[in-house]
Amino acid sequence: MEKSKKEIIEIAHSLDGTEMIYHFLPELLADFNELGAFTDEILEVLKTNNLNLAGAEVLDVAYGKGAVGILLAQEFGCKVTGVDLMSSFIEDAMNTAQRRRVENLCRFVCSDVRKFDAGPFDLVIVASAGPIWGNWKKSAAALRGFVKEEGFLLIDDCVLKEDKFVYRDYPSRDRFINDITSSGYRLLAEKFVDDQKMIDLNNR
Numbered sequence: 001m002e003k004s005k006k007e008i009i010e011i012a013h014s015l016d017g018t019e020m021i022y023h024f025l026p027e028l029l030a031d032f033n034e035l036g037a038f039t040d041e042i043l044e045v046l047k048t049n050n051l052n053l054a055g056a057e058v059l060d061v062a063y064g065k066g067a068v069g070i071l072l073a074q075e076f077g078c079k080v081t082g083v084d085l086m087s088s089f090i091e092d093a094m095n096t097a098q099r100r101r102v103e104n105l106c107r108f109v110c111s112d113v114r115k116f117d118a119g120p121f122d123l124v125i126v127a128s129a130g131p132i133w134g135n136w137k138k139s140a141a142a143l144r145g146f147v148k149e150e151g152f153l154l155i156d157d158c159v160l161k162e163d164k165f166v167y168r169d170y171p172s173r174d175r176f177i178n179d180i181t182s183s184g185y186r187l188l189a190e191k192f193v194d195d196q197k198m199i200d201l202n203n204r
Helices: 005-014 019-028 039-048 067-076 089-099 136-146 173-181 195-202
Strands: 057-061 079-084 106-110 121-127 147-156
Touching: 039 067, 039 147, 057 067, 067 079, 067 089, 067 106, 067 121, 079 089, 089 106, 121 136, 136 147, 136 173
Parallel strands: 057 079, 057 121, 079 106, 121 147
Antiparallel strands: none
């Protein structure tokens, strides 16, 4: 699947990079199985809230190398569909799924989720992918089409603690929640990563 210049820029931007690094991403990320998502925190939120995910249909948006979806297939027996623009990650994701013996539960597709036609799903996960439709208000509204009426949307991303802080285009926590709930979602739970964990991660 050949990428447009716009898609290349979007992929690079999602990884805090520039257009120049796009063609080197498979090599640059070769040693990483998790590409930004906090899989342990995601799993904790799902388990703490006792969601019945056995056999659930899950959409993993911008799945990277499939770390989140594969983990959920292992833990809950979910049927996972991963959608990502990076075709080079499909082989890595399927190899991992095979090693963990959940390849029959995982399907990874190279596609732009904005043009993807599937679902609805019991659970939609957007982990470290950013607001794909431009901002979180638009993205939350667009994602409604993928979520079942009684389903769930889980977002793992960066927000600022207070409105007075400014960093790039990250929203404050309050603005983020308002943008998401404006599309009819109800906040079930939220979890913040420990500050020290973030410091340690950035110092690696």
